[in-house]
Amino acid sequence: MWTDVLDLNDFYRSTLGQMTTRLLRARLREVWPNVRGESVLGLGYATPFLRPFAEEAARTIAFMPAPQGVTRWPREGRNRTALVDEMDLPLADRSIDRVVLVHAVECTERVRPMLREIWRVMADGGRLLVVTPTRAGLWSQIDRSPFYQGHPYSAGQLAGLLRANMFAPMQQTRALFMPPTHSRLALRMAPTVERFGRRWLGRFAGVCVIEAGKQLYAGIAERSQTAEQAVARPKLRIASSRDTQAARNSGDGEAPAS
Structure with missing residues (x-):
């Protein structure tokens, strides 16, 4: 279920x-x-993490799914966000070099x-960066x-999901080893806890971060298989009352061939 954009803000x-x-x-x-x-796309609610990329990328945009809602970003200058259907991104094929999913x-x-x-709009040789909460x-x-x-994922589940959808x-890496607390003391210690966690507490991280590349051969194989199925699929014709009458007139009791 998508989190409301106001709650995210x-x-x-x-x-x-x-x-x-x-x-x-x-x-x-x-x-x-x-x-x-390069061109960078953030999908979901990625705007808090896009600014370092926006300062050097040729183009940086943020798409927010319709069930979540949209908010303006950045606060200064021209707006770079849009409300979209995540199944139908308003981008040309192979037009984005990097995609960040948060x-x-x-x-x-x-x-x-x-x-x-995402595979469709990603350029050949493009990179995908996925951030998801971990189960542990x-x-x-x-x-x-x-x-x-x-739905949280283990690192293995997330990697398997990406492989199954034409990403390698x-x-x-992992991040957020501190607990999600509002304690001022805990927040001050967060950088130290993060360094300690990366070394000793890997499986207990709050989020998993995976970089994946676009698999070109997988897409080619899938399109080829679809084309073959389309060629092999027989064309069917639905019989009508006109066919039945024609069969009776011919006297052989069979409908004419299509």
């Missing part, structure tokens, strides 16, 4: 949300240290069609953040 404006943004931004930036000259995969009820649509982490079990909503997982 409220969370990321809170102290906990701001710390979440800093920790996750750092992790995403480690995976993608340079996007200069609060998307775990929320949509049609994850496979959404991933196939506290963030998917405590109702204090948007990562409590939707390339690298993965």
